[in-house]
Amino acid sequence: MNTKQxxxxxxxxxxxxxxxVVDSLLRSLNQPESEIDKQWAREAKRRLSELRSGxxxxxxxxxxxxxxxxxxxx
Numbered sequence: 001m002n003t004k005q006x007x008x009x010x011x012x013x014x015x016x017x018x019x020x021v022v023d024s025l026l027r028s029l030n031q032p033e034s035e036i037d038k039q040w041a042r043e044a045k046r047r048l049s050e051l052r053s054g055x056x057x058x059x060x061x062x063x064x065x066x067x068x069x070x071x072x073x074x
Contacts, residue, residue, distance in 0.1 A: 050056045
């Protein structure tokens with residue numbers, strides 16, 4: 001099977017299976033670095049804990065994007 005045939009076959013798959021193929025291919029290009037992944041997991045857990053405890057308040061996404069866009073419009 002050549003590359004074009006492989007791509008044609010992959011494109012014909014249902015969307016969920018195409019997503020799995022894409023994810024698998026991307027993972028093969030970007031091998032995870034376990035220490036970095038562990039640090040991000042710890043950071044995500046810390047942030048979630050802060051949100052759940054009420055220590056920090058979430059900001060709605062539309063407010064964040066409004067502030068960002070207003071900085072660029074000046």
